[in-house]
Amino acid sequence: xxxxxxxxxxxxxxxxxxxxxxxxxxxxxxxxxxxxxxxxxxxxxxxxxxxxxxxxxxxxxxxxxxxxxxxxxxxxxxxxxxxxxxxxxxxxxxxxxxxxxxxxxxxxxxxxxxxxxxxxxxxxxxxxxxxxxxxxxxxxxxxxxxxxxxxxxxxxxxxxxxxxxxxxxxxxxxxxxxxxxxxxxxxxxxxxxxxxxxxxxxxxxxxxxxxxxxxxxxxxxxxxxxxxxxxxxxxxxxxxxxxxxxxxxxxxxxxxxxxxxxxxx
Amino acid sequence: xxxxxxxxxxxxxxxxxxxxxxxxxxxxxxxxxxxxxxxxxxxxxxxxxxxxxxxxxxxxxxxxxxxxxxxxxxxxxxxxxxxxxxxxxxxxxxxxxxxxxxxxxxxxxxxxxxxxxxxxxxxxxxxxxxxxxxxxxxxxxxxxxxxxxxxxxxxxxxxxxxxxxxxxxxxxxxxxxxxxxxxxxxxxxxxxxxxxxxxxxxxxxxxxxxxxxxxxxxxxxxxxxxxxxxxxxxxxxxxxxxxxxxxxxxxxxxxxxxxxxxxxx
DNA sequence: CGATTACTTGAGATTATTCAAATGAGGTGG
DNA sequence: CCACCTCATTTGAATAATCTCAAGTAATCG
Numbered sequence: 257x258x259x260x261x262x263x264x265x266x267x268x269x270x271x272x273x274x275x276x277x278x279x280x281x282x283x284x285x286x287x288x289x290x291x292x293x294x295x296x297x298x299x300x301x302x303x304x305x306x307x308x309x310x311x312x313x314x315x316x317x318x319x320x321x322x323x324x325x326x327x328x329x330x331x332x333x334x335x336x337x338x339x340x341x342x343x344x345x346x347x348x349x350x351x352x353x354x355x356x357x358x359x360x361x362x363x364x365x366x367x368x369x370x371x372x373x374x375x376x377x378x379x380x381x382x383x384x385x386x387x388x389x390x391x392x393x394x395x396x397x398x399x400x401x402x403x404x405x406x407x408x409x410x411x412x413x414x415x416x417x418x419x420x421x422x423x424x425x426x427x428x429x430x431x432x433x434x435x436x437x438x439x440x441x442x443x444x445x446x447x448x449x450x451x452x453x454x455x456x457x458x459x460x461x462x463x464x465x466x467x468x469x470x471x472x473x474x475x476x477x478x479x480x481x482x483x484x485x486x487x488x489x490x491x492x493x494x495x496x497x498x499x500x501x502x503x504x505x506x507x508x509x510x511x512x513x514x515x516x517x518x519x520x521x
Numbered sequence: 522x523x524x525x526x527x528x529x530x531x532x533x534x535x536x537x538x539x540x541x542x543x544x545x546x547x548x549x550x551x552x553x554x555x556x557x558x559x560x561x562x563x564x565x566x567x568x569x570x571x572x573x574x575x576x577x578x579x580x581x582x583x584x585x586x587x588x589x590x591x592x593x594x595x596x597x598x599x600x601x602x603x604x605x606x607x608x609x610x611x612x613x614x615x616x617x618x619x620x621x622x623x624x625x626x627x628x629x630x631x632x633x634x635x636x637x638x639x640x641x642x643x644x645x646x647x648x649x650x651x652x653x654x655x656x657x658x659x660x661x662x663x664x665x666x667x668x669x670x671x672x673x674x675x676x677x678x679x680x681x682x683x684x685x686x687x688x689x690x691x692x693x694x695x696x697x698x699x700x701x702x703x704x705x706x707x708x709x710x711x712x713x714x715x716x717x718x719x720x721x722x723x724x725x726x727x728x729x730x731x732x733x734x735x736x737x738x739x740x741x742x743x744x745x746x747x748x749x750x751x752x753x754x755x756x757x758x759x760x761x762x763x764x765x766x767x768x769x770x771x772x773x774x775x776x777x778x779x780x781x782x783x784x785x786x
Numbered sequence: 787c788g789a790t791t792a793c794t795t796g797a798g799a800t801t802a803t804t805c806a807a808a809t810g811a812g813g814t815g816g
Numbered sequence: 817c818c819a820c821c822t823c824a825t826t827t828g829a830a831t832a833a834t835c836t837c838a839a840g841t842a843a844t845c846g
Contacts, residue, residue: 668801668802709802710802710804712802712804713801713803731812
């Protein structure tokens, strides 16, 4: 049984078996966080990065007066704060939404993998880019989509992301979020989320149980939200990337970090 | 006269003189884009990445029915789509807001610099991380801040970013955005931007001319928006980063890409 | 079972939008 | 220099979306 991380990376990255093994063996340490607790706190200097094994977490920020905005949800397979070693402190927090298990990865090991194994660096980078694309889509949603469209959008996104790590069965996936949390993610009020949600239910587009959803009509939801799966950038990287790594390994297995600042073209 | 890129990188990155030279000499090709034209279009497969030399550009997405959301503004010194070589097509477009000059950087050169010079890779990465932080802050603004707070937030952000590349004099900087563009960035209507803007003017917090703003009372604006400069992550990286690179160069000037998957600790 | 938390529903208040029209600034050609 | 044009800004009034407050219902947990 491959970890969700490996499952997700397999969808896009130029990783090879040995790199996958490296990642696997660097992330053996499992840690569990109770629901509602911080995995990383805002302002903290993080000591390690991690991969979500199961459960669900959320990046969030709170304003002084208590208003909260959930920035992203982290689901199994998501790499988290790979990069953080370059920054001094977290500008947001990460909290477990449900009980969540994560695999920790120390700063040192992450840096070593990142700077010594180009294919791993590329995979890490792809992951960051997907995260960025997810943030952009959220901005579009909050800035220009109605409440109804926002819910449709978020459900589509989560559906596709869960699907990518094999956690969807028959259009149904686990979604342990309260309406209040949905509201904080979508820039709405819990009350308004409630009304809008149950309108979608009434129309037969979705089915909502306490800890899960079923998307009964995905193409209708896509239509409502005006969204397409492409922004998640699943799918193999461009061929040139593979070519590039082959060339890099071919001509410099032992000197990739040396000169050669100029390109072959 | 250093380019704005180098000026910006100097604020945080572990780059050394030789790396800076590499970047400079890889980005000699200047290109000009007229206002309102696309620098990169949505759906396009980008052939190169670039650095903004002067002018202003915006990442944006448009929905089928014409609603537009501006995601980020690109100002001089901003590195743009470093990463893009890993992805197949753009999920958004980048348009020049005013006449804008950019320095192009081919895919090959960018990949070479990124994978063969760890300090450059780190600088690129930092830049991506800052971009991500900017996106997060925008999400907080659109999701949980009022119109008034959003404008205050955006002006603070641009102020700090322009300041970082020495483009602020006496609390005053160039801002060639129409109220309509501001609206598309902030998830509001032009009309509402107008009213809110002139309230801020009336209160003496800002001064707005056709193509520029003066922030008359930044601490009041920060208060209004409940925002702090820290999220932009300007400032030197943590010491461990510098230590890491020293070690990396010390023990493997010519074999950084070889084995050594396990960390020293 | 009682306590707590999540969800549901209603009614009125707000914020921001839409539509429409007027004003102002900058540029162009005569 | 003026008449004219265009585009951005400003203002007004009516409307729609969403929020707030408040109360009630269902579900969960010890």
